[in-house]
Amino acid sequence: MTNRTLRLDDRLYDYLLANSLRETPLMRELREVTARDDMAHMQIAPEQGQLMALLVELIGARRIIEIGTFTGYSALCMAQAMPDDGRVVCCDVSEEWTSIARRFWERAGIAARIDLRIAPALDTLDALLADGRSGEFDMAFVDADKTHYADYYERCLELLRPGGLMLFDNTLWSGRVADADAHDDDTIALRRLNELLHVDERVSLSLVPIGDGLTLALRR
Ligand code: CA
Numbered sequence: 001m002t003n004r005t006l007r008l009d010d011r012l013y014d015y016l017l018a019n020s021l022r023e024t025p026l027m028r029e030l031r032e033v034t035a036r037d038d039m040a041h042m043q044i045a046p047e048q049g050q051l052m053a054l055l056v057e058l059i060g061a062r063r064i065i066e067i068g069t070f071t072g073y074s075a076l077c078m079a080q081a082m083p084d085d086g087r088v089v090c091c092d093v094s095e096e097w098t099s100i101a102r103r104f105w106e107r108a109g110i111a112a113r114i115d116l117r118i119a120p121a122l123d124t125l126d127a128l129l130a131d132g133r134s135g136e137f138d139m140a141f142v143d144a145d146k147t148h149y150a151d152y153y154e155r156c157l158e159l160l161r162p163g164g165l166m167l168f169d170n171t172l173w174s175g176r177v178a179d180a181d182a183h184d185d186d187t188i189a190l191r192r193l194n195e196l197l198h199v200d201e202r203v204s205l206s207l208v209p210i211g212d213g214l215t216l217a218l219r220r
Pocket of ligand 1: 042043044143169170
């Protein structure tokens with residue numbers, strides 16, 4: 001028994017997946033297609049996708065923003081957990097990666113729930129704010145360029161309703177955030193975000209050590 005978070009070895013991780021993962025064959029296929037890409041490490045872990053889907057259900061999210069869509073696995077997880085009139089605004093800059101996403105969203109029958117915007121995410125967020133959509137969103141998932149995380153945070157906080165949930169991916173960054181010898185821009189940006197969130201009274205906070213670290217910040 002332990003009262004601190006377990007370190008999962010392969011055997012225990014396999015057990016966790018075997019005894020809790022409810023991934024459809026299509027979702028598995030999307031992960032396998034993505035795994036052939038050089039950027040496959042950008043794919044979220046399947047158990048994290050399942051947690052995010054549960055969170056969508058838990059707060060009854062119908063309006064979601066995703067920053068960093070890649071090949072669409074996380075958006076698929078969230079969209080599947082929403083009712084038919086739910087919408088995910090997906091922000092990405094890559095036509096190539098999101099073309100894979102679109103194919104799988106179609107096959108999963110949830111393409112109508114996705115509003116894909118190919119543009120720098122800050123432009124899309126600013127356009128939503130300019131359209132008067134502040135306070136309209138239930139959830140935001142941030143999984144894009146780390147050096148802009150703090151900017152995404154401020155904008156998403158404004159776009160979320162009170163009680164809306166923000167999720168930041170990669171906040172443990174393979175452990176580099178705690179490595180005093182790591183001084184690259186991404187690591188510094190993630191450390192800054194973690195420090196900023198830690199003391200920000202506008203949100204309730206939990207850094208969940210799932211995947212590469214998933215921070216939950218609930219707008220108060
Ligand atoms: Ca990520």
